[in-house]
Amino acid sequence: MSQFTQQVILGLLLGGVYVAVALGFSLVWGILNIVNLAHGALVIVGSYITWDLFTRWHIDPFLSLPIDALVLFVIGYALQRGVINRVIRAPLLFTFLLTFGINLIIVSLLLLIFTADFRSVTPSYSGNGLHLGSVTIPYIRFGGLVVAFLLAGALWAILNRTRIGAAILAVGADRDAAQLVGIDLRHMYALTFGIGAAFAGVAGGIISTFQSITPTAGDPYTLQAFAVVILGGLGRVSATVLGGLTFGLIEILGQSAPGLGSGYANAIAFVVLVIVLVVRPRGLLGRLA
Amino acid sequence: MIAREERVPRSLRRFAVPIGIALLAYVILVPLTSTDTAQQAGLPLLADKLWFRIATTVAMFVVMASAWNIIGGLTGYASFGNVAFFGLGAYTVGVLVSSRGWPFPLALILAPVTASLFALIVGIPLLRLRGHYFAVATLGIGVAVGELVNNLGPLGASTGLFLPIVRSDLLFFYLMLVAAAVAVLSTWLILRTRFGYGLLAIRENEEAAKIIGVNTNLYKVAAFCIAAALTGLAGGIFAQWNSFINQENVFAISDNVQMILMAVVGGAGTVLGPVAGAISLELIIQTLAGGGSKAVYSQIGLGVLLAVCVIFIPRGVIDFFGGQSRLSLQYLRQTLRETSA
Numbered sequence: 132m133s134q135f136t137q138q139v140i141l142g143l144l145l146g147g148v149y150v151a152v153a154l155g156f157s158l159v160w161g162i163l164n165i166v167n168l169a170h171g172a173l174v175i176v177g178s179y180i181t182w183d184l185f186t187r188w189h190i191d192p193f194l195s196l197p198i199d200a201l202v203l204f205v206i207g208y209a210l211q212r213g214v215i216n217r218v219i220r221a222p223l224l225f226t227f228l229l230t231f232g233i234n235l236i237i238v239s240l241l242l243l244i245f246t247a248d249f250r251s252v253t254p255s256y257s258g259n260g261l262h263l264g265s266v267t268i269p270y271i272r273f274g275g276l277v278v279a280f281l282l283a284g285a286l287w288a289i290l291n292r293t294r295i296g297a298a299i300l301a302v303g304a305d306r307d308a309a310q311l312v313g314i315d316l317r318h319m320y321a322l323t324f325g326i327g328a329a330f331a332g333v334a335g336g337i338i339s340t341f342q343s344i345t346p347t348a349g350d351p352y353t354l355q356a357f358a359v360v361i362l363g364g365l366g367r368v369s370a371t372v373l374g375g376l377t378f379g380l381i382e383i384l385g386q387s388a389p390g391l392g393s394g395y396a397n398a399i400a401f402v403v404l405v406i407v408l409v410v411r412p413r414g415l416l417g418r419l420a
Numbered sequence: 421m422i423a424r425e426e427r428v429p430r431s432l433r434r435f436a437v438p439i440g441i442a443l444l445a446y447v448i449l450v451p452l453t454s455t456d457t458a459q460q461a462g463l464p465l466l467a468d469k470l471w472f473r474i475a476t477t478v479a480m481f482v483v484m485a486s487a488w489n490i491i492g493g494l495t496g497y498a499s500f501g502n503v504a505f506f507g508l509g510a511y512t513v514g515v516l517v518s519s520r521g522w523p524f525p526l527a528l529i530l531a532p533v534t535a536s537l538f539a540l541i542v543g544i545p546l547l548r549l550r551g552h553y554f555a556v557a558t559l560g561i562g563v564a565v566g567e568l569v570n571n572l573g574p575l576g577a578s579t580g581l582f583l584p585i586v587r588s589d590l591l592f593f594y595l596m597l598v599a600a601a602v603a604v605l606s607t608w609l610i611l612r613t614r615f616g617y618g619l620l621a622i623r624e625n626e627e628a629a630k631i632i633g634v635n636t637n638l639y640k641v642a643a644f645c646i647a648a649a650l651t652g653l654a655g656g657i658f659a660q661w662n663s664f665i666n667q668e669n670v671f672a673i674s675d676n677v678q679m680i681l682m683a684v685v686g687g688a689g690t691v692l693g694p695v696a697g698a699i700s701l702e703l704i705i706q707t708l709a710g711g712g713s714k715a716v717y718s719q720i721g722l723g724v725l726l727a728v729c730v731i732f733i734p735r736g737v738i739d740f741f742g743g744q745s746r747l748s749l750q751y752l753r754q755t756l757r758e759t760s761a
Contacts, residue, residue: 160552166552166555166556214727214731217731218730218731221730223498223551223552223555224498224555224680224684225730227498227500227552227555228677228680228681228684228726228729228730229726229727229730229731231677231726232722232723232724232725232726232727232730233723233727234723235674235719235720235722235723235726236719236720236723236724236727238719239716239717239719239720239723240720242716243716350673351563354556354559354560354563357556357560358560361553395567395568395571396567397560397563397564397567398564398567398568400560400564401557401560401561401563401564402564404556404557404560405545405546405557405560408546408549408553408557409545409548409549
């Protein structure tokens with residue numbers, strides 16, 4: 132039984148990571164209607180920044196998260212403003228191909244800069260955890276979950292409590308009407324993508340604390356972010372949170388099923404994805420009918 | 421879109437036919453002059469090993485781009501998982517030849533069968549989806565099937581499968597060439613049948629197609645299976661040609677993106693577009709790769725190429741996707757409504 136409790140806790144902790152990864156992805160998809168295939172690569176850029184700061188100046192990984200966010204925001208803003216804006220009204224196949232191209236470029240550049248070696252961030256407390264009876268909660272993973280909830284709260288607050296958020300939602304609802312009331316569309320697109328990238332960067336920082344990173348480590352996260360958004364439903368922060376936690380649980384419990392193992396993470400994600408798409412295409416909490 | 425070929429000026433067409441025939445003759449005949457027997461007979465050597473490798477790869481991508489064109493270009497369903505069919509074809513041949521000791525030709529016949537059976541199974545649920553949902557769900561297929569193969573012991577797991585080496589560049593070049601011809605011919609034939617018109621109708625407006633009596637589900641699944649069979653055939657040939665297969669070389673998502681890019685750049689929905697796209701892009705990629713030694717740079721090159729093609733020449737290729745280009749919440753709603761149908 133405690134084995135099961137442990138699995139559930141690990142699942143929720145992993146779910147927190149997926150929430151963090153999927154928030155930015157969901158924002159960009161919902162507002163800009165871009166399925167950003169470079170999202171995983173942006174996540175890993177965040178991981179490398181955290182790793183670099185940690186190995187070079189011994190900055191605690193959790194303290195470097197704001198730096199990840201800032202750097203990734205600038206990268207994301209520039210990418211959208213300079214490149215993706217040019218195809219924003221093109222059919223989806225084009226944004227798809229374009230973001231895949233960006234993904235290839237980022238991954239290759241990371242490969243050139245950091246080589247394909249496994250890199251890990253190991254602060255002094257990385258092995259420690261809270262012991263509750265026979266159940267263990269690793270501090271690092273718990274920290275990740277807390278950060279994920281902070282991110283979700285921040286995104287909710289940005290969208291619902293600020294003028295910029297209102298403008299972003301307006302662009303998502305009807306870009307022509309938004310333009311008519313004086314919103315600078317190009318700037319808003321770039322801002323939205325920048326925020327999405329910043330969130331990806333923070334997620335990457337979290338990931339670097341518990342997983343060895345390589346330039347290609349981000350690719351699975353793109354698919355998983357997609358699965359989370361499909362599972363939860365598009366267009367709500369709460370849906371992404373629910374989708375992420377559920378997905379983490381499914382993955383951990385699925386992997387502990389007899390005959391399966393950690394090598395099947397993507398396959399499990401995919402099966403969940405297809406079942407949800409076919410049975411309940413709007414997701415668990417989707418409000419768009 | 422089919423009418424585009426007729427828009428080519430007459431004077432150009434008069435040149436195009438002989439040039440095309442000459443090129444084809446060159447491609448088919450030159451390899452013969454480079455074999456050892458030709459060398460012994462004192463014939464001039466017109467091509468080397470590298471030429472074979474590149475030409476065979478080009479032919480392979482002609483098959484894959486043409487096959488993608490049938491589901492993505494004609495039917496309008498942008499599949500990002502066709503590489504799964506390639507991998508399944510390759511593994512069919514790989515397992516039958518290396519573990520069961522089947523002769524290669526017999527195993528090759530089964531490669532397209534496995535691939536299209538798989539397409540039938542996943543196609544029935546997945547072809548109900550559209551747009552982003554179909555694209556990413558199929559992307560998931562490619563990743564998931566590759567992962568599955570990578571974990572299954574009988575399939576060589578992460579070590580991959582080794583096939584007995586067959587030393588004949590000529591054989592594989594001609595096999596790929598025949599596969600490419602079959603792919604192009606299939607597209608040409610499909611476009612001249614009721615089935616082809618049905619697919620085009622689905623691409624333009626699926627609801628309307630259904631109303632005028634097109635059995636849309638059957639047509640879509642059939643197109644998916646044909647694409648899968650052709651891609652699987654290419655995979656089967658590749659397995660024996662390369663004599664080593666693993667997850668990385670037969671389930672590469674970048675191959676999938678390449679075949680789409682080739683079809684789109686050359687002209688999705690046309691018969692010869694994917695051929696032109698495959699030849700030109702593969703040659704560019706091979707040049708960038710510098711003979712395959714600098715994989716990183718070829719990846720960067722492919723990425724830049726993708727960005728440049730998508731940004732700077734979308735007008736040439738965009739019109740086939742037509743009026744779906746307004747990205748708004750309205751569009752999202754519509755997509756969602758369609759997927760729940």
